[in-house]
Amino acid sequence: MPARAKRVAAVVVGGVLAVGGCSTDEDTSEAEPSSSPVPSRALVVWADGMCEATDGFETLKEESARGIKNVTDPPADAMTPIDIETDSYLSGTSSSLDSLAQGLDGMRKTGITAADRLHDRLAKDVAKAAKEADELSDFMAVYGLSQKEKTDRAKRVAELVEALKMPKPGLSGVVADEPKLAVAHRLAPRCVPPAKPSPSPTPSPSSTGPLPKAEDGKDTAACKDGNCEILVTGPVDLVVGEWDLHVTVQGSTVTITRSDSSGFVSNMSFGDGGGAGFATAGGKETTVDGTAVHKDRAVLKFSTK
Structure with a gap:
């Protein structure tokens, strides 16, 4: 495994996992x-x-x-x-x-x-x-x-x-x-030390009602440029910018397994209203927001800048 130029850090704050690059001087x-x-x-x-x-x-x-x-x-x-x-x-x-x-x-x-x-x-x-x-x-x-x-x-x-x-x-x-x-x-x-799991939040009213409409529906191809809003109703593999992602929704929790071209693999999870972020040192930052997360389905919005 060649030395990797990509360095990733992860912390969880208030149920939201965020990932950033190397610290500057x-x-x-x-x-x-x-x-x-x-x-x-x-x-x-x-x-x-x-x-x-x-x-x-x-x-x-x-x-x-x-x-x-x-x-x-x-x-x-x-x-x-x-x-x-x-x-x-x-x-x-x-x-x-x-x-x-x-x-x-x-x-x-x-x-x-x-x-x-x-x-x-x-x-x-x-x-x-x-x-x-x-x-x-x-x-x-x-x-x-x-x-x-x-x-x-x-x-x-x-x-x-x-x-x-x-x-x-x-x-x-x-x-x-x-x-x-x-x-x-x-x-x-x-x-970065692993974050302590936060208590499971009380389901919000939206977690029991109909899901909002996803702008791109189930079209995962819309995510290739790093920006999309999709509906996930089962395990799905998709490419978001520089990242290969595997997404599942179970027990009102979204779990994303991500990997990059260097072979780095890690997991992140969040619930309704939560989200995550990942970035490469000196590269683009991608965030995902749980617009709505129900028992086994979710509307997720990916943004890259």
């Missing part, structure tokens, strides 16, 4: 008192990369656990044939390990012993697992194998992922002991 001077240790830009980039790697590490382990279960214990109503599910698990998990390994490999040293030790140990462990997973998932090696042989390979890949452990002390421990790194961590976009 001016922002830093306002946010940090003059007595605070001033980290270099390189240290902020390092913290950002380690936060991304840490999140990717946890996501990898969670997705691998779900994926191997679909291979070894598929649900009775599974729609995907087991051979395709197995091939998908092998290639997807191997690719995720490669991406994580490449991202870690592209990071520079900080000169802080504990920080560099954490990075080096994690990078070494992930690189080793990625190499073994690549060999087990190689297309030419897998092609022509029986389903049992493929399943055995999938189990071995799952064991590699399960065996990966975050070195101790982890990032939070290292950050706590290094003042400059702590400031860099606060400034790094990917290191």
Whole structure:
């Protein structure tokens, strides 16, 4: 995974998730008192990369656990044939390990012993697992194998992922002991702490009545330029400006899974009257407003500027 130029941060305020780009030098001077240790830009980039790697590490382990279960214990109503599910698990998990390994490999040293030790140990462990997973998932090696042989390979890949452990002390421990790194961590976009979920709001009168008319109806193609207002009545994939989005509405909650060309993936959720925003550093900002969110449908307005 090449070093990404796109950096994204997310915070939730009053039920609305907003995403912004990297802090500027001016922002830093306002946010940090003059007595605070001033980290270099390189240290902020390092913290950002380690936060991304840490999140990717946890996501990898969670997705691998779900994926191997679909291979070894598929649900009775599974729609995907087991051979395709197995091939998908092998290639997807191997690719995720490669991406994580490449991202870690592209990071520079900080000169802080504990920080560099954490990075080096994690990078070494992930690189080793990625190499073994690549060999087990190689297309030419897998092609022509029986389903049992493929399943055995999938189990071995799952064991590699399960065996990966975050070195101790982890990032939070290292950050706590290094003042400059702590400031860099606060400034790094990917290191924004997860927001505490807010209490479920009482449904507004509009959540039980008819939905307002969406300007573009169900025409998701209208969103390609980054601006549209659409009706969502079920899971839908759409392109909004630079982002590929998967949108679902369930339990009066809109959930948006977004990804960009760099491979970055994240989720955001909001209810009636809420919204979200996402942007790339130095790029355009896209916002989405929940004009109306009912139990399993919603009118969403996307705006890009």
